Amino acid sequence: MRRVLGSLAFAAVLSVLSACTAESGAEPDPVPGTTRAPVPEPSATTAAPGHEELAPGWDESPDGPTPTPDVELDDAALTALLRTRATAAGPDHCTADQVAVTLEGFDQAAGHRYSRLVVRNSGHEPCVVEGVPGVGARGAWGTTFVNEIGPGASGAPADPVRLAPGEQATSDLEWTGDLAGAESEHVSLLVLQLARGQVPVALPARLAGDAADAPPLDIGPLTTVRLTPFRR
Numbered sequence: 001m002r003r004v005l006g007s008l009a010f011a012a013v014l015s016v017l018s019a020c021t022a023e024s025g026a027e028p029d030p031v032p033g034t035t036r037a038p039v040p041e042p043s044a045t046t047a048a049p050g051h052e053e054l055a056p057g058w059d060e061s062p063d064g065p066t067p068t069p070d071v072e073l074d075d076a077a078l079t080a081l082l083r084t085r086a087t088a089a090g091p092d093h094c095t096a097d098q099v100a101v102t103l104e105g106f107d108q109a110a111g112h113r114y115s116r117l118v119v120r121n122s123g124h125e126p127c128v129v130e131g132v133p134g135v136g137a138r139g140a141w142g143t144t145f146v147n148e149i150g151p152g153a154s155g156a157p158a159d160p161v162r163l164a165p166g167e168q169a170t171s172d173l174e175w176t177g178d179l180a181g182a183e184s185e186h187v188s189l190l191v192l193q194l195a196r197g198q199v200p201v202a203l204p205a206r207l208a209g210d211a212a213d214a215p216p217l218d219i220g221p222l223t224t225v226r227l228t229p230f231r232r
Contacts, residue, residue, distance in 0.1 A: 045132065047083045049178075049222050050146030058143060058221060059184065067142025070189040075199045078191050081138050082200060084149045086193045087131035087158065087229075093195035094119065094127035094163065101192060101201050102208040103173070111179070113218065115207065117171045117192065119230070121163040129169045129230040131158040134193030134200065137219060139185040145221045148177070154228035161230050172228040180220030187219035 068077075100122040107114040119129055137145040152172050161169045180186045191200035205217050219225065 044084050045087045045134075046151070047147070047149040049148040049224070051222065053146045054143075054221060061183075061185075062141050070138065070202065070204070073138075073189075073202065078200050078202055081136035081144055081189070081191045082134050082193055083136045083145070083147055084134045086134040086196045086198070088160075089196035090128065090130070090160075092126075092128050093198070094121065094123075094129050095194065096199055096201040098123035098125075098127050099194070099201065101203050103190075103203065103206065104208045106207055112174060112176045113179075115173045115217075117173050117203075117227070118168055118208075119163075119170070119194070120168040121165050124165055126162055126164050128160045128162050129194055130160040131229050132227050133171060133230070134191075134196070135225060135227060136191045136200070137187045137205070137225070138189040138191075139221060140188040140216070141185045143185055143221055145187065145219070145223075147219070147222065148224040150224065150226050152226040152228035154231075156229050156231045158229040161232050167232075169230040169232055171230050174226040175217075175219050175223050176226075177224035178220060178222040180216075180218040180223065184220050186216035188216070 073081075098121060100120045102118045102120075103115050104118050105114075105116050117133070121127055132151065135149060137147060139145055152174055154172060163169060187205040190203045190205050192203060193200040205219065206212075206214060207217075
């Protein structure tokens, strides 16, 4: 009789513990031999202007220490600059070490600026670019820009573009709105994520062929930036 009562008491305790766990919302431990799914990265492929993200005095030249040079930023720092994420992903997509990226061409009209992001396969194997790349920007004072990011005006489909070694694809770049003035912080570095989950490509924010001391592009911390899908 004692053995029966002991078993009933033990079962009651287990029932109470199970109910508490369910009410607390705690996740159960994974089943042996399995793993939990990784936490997905942010899914934004567009971004509103981030006025509230800027620190006080963001529009004044800093008096503090010189920021880390763009060329010394590590993978984590480059990824942290991303304002949006790439729209596509896949194992055969081009990675940062497979491509050379340049800004080519320039035009302007009524407060709008235009250029092209050119991605060349500089590797030895074919790879794919697709959709709209993720993008971010850093200023000459070391500020992480909080630009509004949106789609460019293009009827190009977001189809995969397969690049053999030496071939290239382009994405049209437009910037407008709150352009950087003479006393403002100008962009010094762009980062482009070619596929979701990748470390972005670091691209000095100047036109191909320009000298290092050429006037900077007038992209500021709150400038609106628009990109089109890659096309051949």
